[in-house]
Amino acid sequence: MDDQIVVTNDLTKKYKKHTSVEGLNLRIERGQIYGFLGPNGAGKTTTIRMLLGLIQPTKGRIELFGKSLKENRLSILERIGSLVESPTYYGNLTGRENLEVVRRLRSLPEQRVDEVLSIVRLTKAAHRLTKEYSLGMKQRLGIATALLSRPDLLILDEPTNGLDPSGIQEIRELIKGLPQSGMSVLVSSHLLSEIDQMATQVGVIHNGKMIFQDSIEQLRQRHKPLLKVGVSDVMEAKAILQGKGITTGGEKEFLWFDRTEPAFVSEINSILVQSGLSVYRLEEVKRSLEDIFLELTSAEGSL
Amino acid sequence: MLKNTLYVERLKLKRSKLWLLYIIGPLLGVLLAYTNFLKNYDLFMQPGDNEWIEAWTQAALFMGPFILPILVGIYAAFICREEHVGGGWKQLFTLPIKHSAVFLGKFLIVIGMVTVTMFLLFIFFVVIGYVKGIEGSFPTFMLLGFMVKGILACLPLIVLQLIISIRAKTFGVPLAVSIVFTLPAIIVASTPLGQIYPWTQPMLAMSPEDESPIQSYALFYTLLIGSFIVLMWYGLRSLSKWDIS
Incomplete structure (x- = not known):
């Protein structure tokens, strides 16, 4: 088995004159929690959108699970769970119904809905309409949706957005436990402290370019007192x-x-x-x- | 795959106020039709004419070029709105589903909505007709035929309005397009362009033959199917190249 889960080569996205992502070589191996770090507007979300096939790269190659994304979009997406930017929700549906939407489209067993609801502690609120949810609850619903299919690769874009401190702690612990089941995680953030507390691998992106990519220890060691x-x-x-x-x-x-x-x-x-x-x-x-x-x-x- | 897509599309409509549109649109069309028919009874009725068919001509005239195209515009915008508001597109397209399945699912749902509308139109037309005392033998199959033709003639418009609704992030844009292009529909109907103008096609298909400017129905349905295929091809193609941001 190939242990390279995510490999991008010279990944570039240009919008007219503005270059959003430039020459990115991303490497994520099985079981890693990859912290994708960069200030707002650095190109994190654009990169993630390209990894998920939501937008087409201007240049470069993306390989997930050793297969080209372009030729194998559906079979690759089958193995990925994701939360991009703000969580998706249909306000006129309950939390459970929102999960049901994805469960149906992915043809998953019914009990998975209950399982993920309890993982993100939304079981009690499952029958409320999501338009009444707080931002933190919507965020947790988004994470539940991403976990629904027990993906091999979980992509979470700023997952702790809008969560209170205890919620952040909770999600962090949850993410840290995921690699035990063989899952690999890509988690983006603009907060270093957050990445520092859960990532095993770090990629730092700035102005669309990768300026550092190595283990978190390397990042710390490179900068002695x-x-x-x-x-x-x-x-x-x-x-x-x-x-x-x-x-x-x-x-x-x-x-x-x-x-x-x-x-x-x-x-x-x-x-x-x-x-x-x-x-x-x-x-x-x-x-x-x-x-x-x-x-x-x-x-x-x-x- | 399409079965699940359809189930999900229907689930997303739960608790919506759609039924209001289902009722208001056809009811308005039928009421206007009978009001106009009865007010100008002597003008419309020639010796030997069937009252039901003449009344239907009025219903087709109000529904076809006005109410139906606008309803199609609203339906298409409606089922795309929740996706725009709640970030549904990016979720749909990061699931292992083909772009075409998403598009076809929405397309079929709008056809379903139009069918419900037509069904209610038929019911209202019959019930209010009897209440108003319309006489003559009731042309059941002829009218049902117009309903089916009306639905068929909506297909190009449905695809077109879906394409616009998917691209436009607000509810207003597809609605404005729908209204602006619907207004000249009745004028366009009498020009050669009418047979390929999606906002006019439903009216042409729903009107009795002697009241319609169409010379050759074979040509009309060929053009209808042709414009549908072209629009569908464009819709599917543009969706697969869509950068979702």
């Missing part, structure tokens, strides 16, 4: 260190180093103190993923 040094005269300190062959990314007030091991910190300290400068701070700065993300998305190459 920094050493921040407060010293009386930054300019002089820089010059002295430069003489010793140590370069530093100094700012106005502080010196910055990308090494934090004790020997290195002591060395810096003793050099500066012996040169007659007063060192008033030696601090290890741990950067949150938010900082890393900002760094990735801002003009590339700073540090």
Whole structure:
């Protein structure tokens, strides 16, 4: 069995002059929870729409489960459950009837409706009309719909939108448990903290381009803590260190180093103190993923 | 697959106010027809004419070029509206269903709605006719024939209005198109264009032969089927290339 669930090559979508997605090479393997991360308007939803065949790519290839999407649309969609942007609902139907719509179209057994209703805790509200549902309830109905067919690949676009904190927690735990049954998940978000808490693999998209794609550990490791040094005269300190062959990314007030091991910190300290400068701070700065993300998305190459 | 699609399309109409349209449209048509017929009785009735057939000519005149095409426009817009409002299109097209099945499902549902409308038209025409004291032998098969022909003649219009309703995100656009193109229908009827103008075709098919401008029915039905095939081909093709955003 091929373990590559999603492979795109040079996936591109252009709208007239605007390029929404450019040269995307997405890789998702079986059992991964792939966090698709990017600010609003980065091209996440456009990419997801292309993966589902809702829109046609301008350029590039999409392979799902090792088969070309273009030639095998129906057999591929059979194995995918999805929630794209806002959840679909027919307001004049109850929650149960909404699920019944999809159950019928997918020819699934009746008991699946009850199962997914209880998974997203909508059993009690199942007989209410969905136009009376809160945004969070509609979102959960959307997730239930996506789970209905026990898909091999679940695609959730911003699934925690509109949910309250406990709802977010609940959905997160639900998603984290899915790979145990062999499911692969693509979950998009503009919130790093969210991806950080459930994804095993991360793809960061910005302005339509993939700027990072690897395991979440890689993302964290690539950005080790920094050493921040407060010293009386930054300019002089820089010059002295430069003489010793140590370069530093100094700012106005502080010196910055990308090494934090004790020997290195002591060395810096003793050099500066012996040169007659007063060192008033030696601090290890741990950067949150938010900082890393900002760094990735801002003009590339700073540090 | 089509069976499930039809079941689902019908389920989606649950709790809708559609029955109001079913009743108002035909009732309005029949009432206008009898009012006009009885007011101008001497003008319409020549010696030897059957009252029912002459009255039906009036019903065909009000239903055919006015009420029926607008109803078709509303029906088509109606079954697309919920999809636009609730994001139904993207769900439908991410399910393992052919684009054509979605389109055909909607198409068949509108045919069903038109059939219900025609059935009620027939009922109202008969009941109100007896109440108003219309006399003469009742031409059952002839009238049923007009109903069936009327439904057939709606097919190109149904496809056309569906194409518009799928593309337009609001209810207003297909409705406006329906009204704007329905208004000149009766004028177009007397021109050669009438036989391929979808808003006129129902009227032509529902009118008794001696009241109709049609010279050759063979040609008319050939044109009807031709325009239906062309529109259906276009509708299916454009749907499969549709970028759903």
